[in-house]
Amino acid sequence: MAYADQQGLTPAKLIGLIAALTVVGLIGLAMVLGLTISKALKEIERVTTIDIEEPEPPEEEPEEPPPPEQEVSPPPPVAPPPPINIAPAPPPIRTQPTIPPPAPPALRIPPPAPVAPPAPPPAPSQARGATTRNERSWAQRIQDNYPSRALREEVEGTVGVRVTVTPDGRATGCSVTASSGSSILDDAACSGMERYARFNPALDAAGNPTSGSYSTRITYRLN
Structure with missing residues (x-):
């Protein structure tokens, strides 16, 4: 209170100041609201005001007169249709319960092939082995050709030999098949066969x- 007194502001002045401020505020508010409502009303009037022009009614067209009536000619006479014969009942249909199998095709047996004539019998074979020729003569010559060393040592024995007979009947390729026990007699027997032996050559089937080949035994014996 002392402060209010010092400033010169009494309660009556404070109340009056408040009342003045309130009146000013209300007047300002009224002015703002009035402007806003006026602007809104103008906008609503602008939007809702629409000029509608009603169209003029169309002129009525004159009615056309009805077409004249045409004479209708009577319809042509219609002949009655010919009568149709309807059979009282269709003929019965016979059905076969099973279908027989088709007949087998005819079996054609080709004629037998002609029998070939028998082949001619083969010609008899002429094949044979080699045989000796004048054996006594050349065998004696081999034995007479007694090795001299065997004579001095009185060596006797029998030699088994095998030779190859050529197509011209000569002996070659002698080999000892059974030794006499003396190499002198074995060698002499083969040399004598290749030198003196003669043969009839072997023949083929034609x-x-x-x-x-030919095999034999040569005996060396002292008299």
Whole structure:
């Protein structure tokens, strides 16, 4: 209170100041609201005001007169249709319960092939082995050709030999098949066979001379 007194503001002045401020505020508010409502009303009037022009009614067209009536000619006479014969009942249909199988095709047997004539019998074979020729003569010559060393040592024995007979009947390729126990007699027997022995050559199936073989034994004995 002392402060209010010092400033010169009494309660009556304070109340009056408040009342003045309140009146000013209300007047300002009224002015703002009035402007806003006026602007809103103008906007609503602008939007809702629409000029509508009603169209003029169309002129009525004159009615056309009805067409004249045409004479209708009577319809042509119609002949009645010919009568249709309807059979009282269709003929019965016979059905076969099973279908027989088709007949088998005819079996055609080709004729037998002609029999070939029998082949001619083969010609008899002429093949044979080699045989000796004048054996007594050349065998004696081999034995007479007694090795001299065997004579001095009185060596006796029998030699088994095997030779190859050529197509011209000569002996070659002698080999000892059974030794006499003396190499002197074995060598002499083979040398004598290749030198003195003569043969009839071996023949093939056609009868042509060919190579063969021959085996024999030569005995050396002192008289």
